[in-house]
Amino acid sequence: MSFLKKTIPYSVRSLYNKVNWFKNHFTEINKFSELKSTHYNGPVTYDTDGLTTSNNCDFISEPRFAKAYKAAAGTKPWLGFTLQWRVYVVCWLADYVKNLGGDYVECGVNTGAYSRAIVDYINFNSLGKRFYLLDTFEGFPEWQISEAEYAAGIAMYGGDHYKDVYRRVVETFAGFPVEIIKGIVPDILVKCYSDSIAFLSIDMNAVAPEIAAAEFFWPKLVSGGVMVLDDYGFPRHINQKLAFDNFATQKGVNILCLPTGQGVLFKE
């Protein structure tokens, strides 16, 4: 491609983006505003789910991941589901611990997008393990949130969110060694009979059930096993971060905070 063929569309797009940005933001500009140069190292490669980067994300089109992600999206958690990097992280971690003894658990399942991606990505049927999926499958119990969480905006997960998905989840996981445990965490934790866990995903959007699940499963997590916290780094979920920082201190481990917002702990 000639130099001009490359640069003209680039310059036009770049100018258009700048004018468009100014049009949308000029009311926010004040005497303290600064003009800063971009920190990107090339074209933006990922720009969704609170994360924008120019870094490599070829994983999105790797056939193994693309197939698993398609299966996740097929559960239709919501319109326009675009969480590739978070799904990639859970798939990668699930793969990393698959040769350890121990089952898999997800607390906070909704339509089962993460778990559906995982069973595909690591060929779960071949592992001789069980995958326990715990959820109300009828939505977020709003009464479980504290005043601080209410003030932070966590009540937005109530109402019509995550409703009536039980039948769909049963259909999605037919043919997989999956146990679907319906009810409210912490009440249903004792119905998860496995005493050896290699992978635990916690994604219930609220402190009380998440800490209860973490405390319940931590002694069952095998050495080298992983716990992944979906909401750890999200500003609205600051109370979960504070609670898990305290949890990690008590257990003598550190949480890896990822740019996706996820938090990761390994049991030593």
Ligand SMILES: C[S@@+](CC[C@H](N)C(=O)[O-])C[C@H]1O[C@@H](n2cnc3c(N)ncnc32)[C@H](O)[C@@H]1O
């Ligand atoms: C963000 S969604 C989970 C998304 C899921 N990880 C995925 O792969 O798409 C949060 C889920 O947590 C569930 N939940 C919240 N609090 C709960 C509780 N105390 N007991 C059981 N499920 C709960 C909600 O019903 C909802 O389905």
